[in-house]
Amino acid sequence: MNEPEKISPEVAEALKWYKEAQVMYAQGRSLDALARYEEAYRVFVEHGCHREAANAAEKMGDLYFNRGNFEKALKPYKIALDICEEYEDELGTAILSEKIVYVYKELRQPEKALPYLYRALEIAEKYKDAHRAARMLAGIGDVYRNLGKLEAAREAYALAARIYREIGSREQAQLAEEALKRLLQEMGPGEASADHPDK
16 A cells, blocks of 8 residues: 655645635635635645645635636636646536636626636536536527627527436526527527628
8 A cells, every 4th residue: 555645844834724724714814815825825836736736726716706806816717727637637627617607707708708618518528417518508608699699509508408408407498498589589580690601
């Protein structure tokens, strides 16, 4: 049996800070928690503790997001996402992609969310996570609708509704179907698709 890897005193200290930050956050001391996470993150990066660095960066993003500082949340989320991608942590990648989608939604920059929606969708399909796949498709439908690409939006909504129905999520299926119905009314009978060259 392998001996557990001996961790340096600095990393042990940073792990302690990480735990302290979680307690501070739970107590509503979000600025103190943020400072602690930042200190821990720096040590983790210096010592090549990738998973811990990704976790600390994600927590920093969560804190900024919950404080309504969406611009600032993006950087730590993207750092954590890059680490997950590099070390092939696909579940982490899917979760962080989704968090970045929410940031862009709050920033009202939905078109920037598309690559992250598609990345999370790809992972959801690979692991047969129907719920996440349907959620990403509904998000893709929303973005395309905002961009005026109505045909692409229609396909995404229809697929999301079908998946939700198949997995028995009636409420969500209904929401996707309502979005689809509204979209079809916007498109009107026989409207050329928004991607059509004549548009």
